[in-house]
Amino acid sequence: MSKSAQEVTINGRSFTLDADPNMPVLWALRDILGLTGTKFGCGAGLCGACTVHLEGKPIRSCLTSLQQVKGKAITTIEGLNNPQLITKWAEYNVPQCGYCQSGQLMSAAALLMQNARPTSNQIDEAMSGNICRCGTYTRIKAAMMSYSDKESQK
Structure with missing residues (x-):
C-alpha cells in the first residue's frame, strides 16, 4: 500500500x-x-x-x-436511503434546474434524521447554508413539513 x-x-x-x-x-x-x-x-x-x-x-x-x-x-x-423524502421532493416540484438538489436533499435528510418534526425556523436554520439559484425555498420547506407530518402519523 x-x-x-x-x-x-x-x-x-x-x-x-x-x-x-x-x-x-x-x-x-x-x-x-x-x-x-x-x-x-x-x-x-x-x-x-x-x-x-x-x-x-x-x-x-x-x-x-x-x-x-x-x-x-x-x-x-x-447512498441516501430515504425514498419518502425524495417522493415529497417530487410531489412539491422542488427541483428546477436541479443543480443544488443533492446538497439540499442531504441537508434536509440530516435535519429530519435528528428531528422528525422540525419547526419552520429549524428548517430555515438547517437549510440556510444551501443556495438555490432558482429560489425553490418555499417548496423545499413545504416538502419537508409534509414529510414531517407524514412521519408523525406512523
Missing part, C-alpha cells in the same frame, strides 16, 4: 484510494470513484451543493480532506 493510500467508507462500502490525504472528499468522490451526484458549486463551503453526510451529519465535501474522514462513514446522495 502506498504512503498516500487513504481508507474511506462511502455508502457502506470500503475503499482504498491512492490519493493525497489533503484532497477534498468532493474530488475523491467525483474524480476517483465516479460518484457525480455530489456537485461542485463554489469550492468555499458557502453554497451547499457539495453536502454529504459524515457519520450522519451534513458537511461540505469541498472543504473536508480525505485525512479528516479516515475511519468514518460518508453517505452521498447515491
Whole structure:
C-alpha cells in the first residue's frame, strides 16, 4: 500500500484510494470513484451543493480532506436511503434546474434524521447554508413539513 493510500467508507462500502490525504472528499468522490451526484458549486463551503453526510451529519465535501474522514462513514446522495423524502421532493416540484438538489436533499435528510418534526425556523436554520439559484425555498420547506407530518402519523 502506498504512503498516500487513504481508507474511506462511502455508502457502506470500503475503499482504498491512492490519493493525497489533503484532497477534498468532493474530488475523491467525483474524480476517483465516479460518484457525480455530489456537485461542485463554489469550492468555499458557502453554497451547499457539495453536502454529504459524515457519520450522519451534513458537511461540505469541498472543504473536508480525505485525512479528516479516515475511519468514518460518508453517505452521498447515491447512498441516501430515504425514498419518502425524495417522493415529497417530487410531489412539491422542488427541483428546477436541479443543480443544488443533492446538497439540499442531504441537508434536509440530516435535519429530519435528528428531528422528525422540525419547526419552520429549524428548517430555515438547517437549510440556510444551501443556495438555490432558482429560489425553490418555499417548496423545499413545504416538502419537508409534509414529510414531517407524514412521519408523525406512523
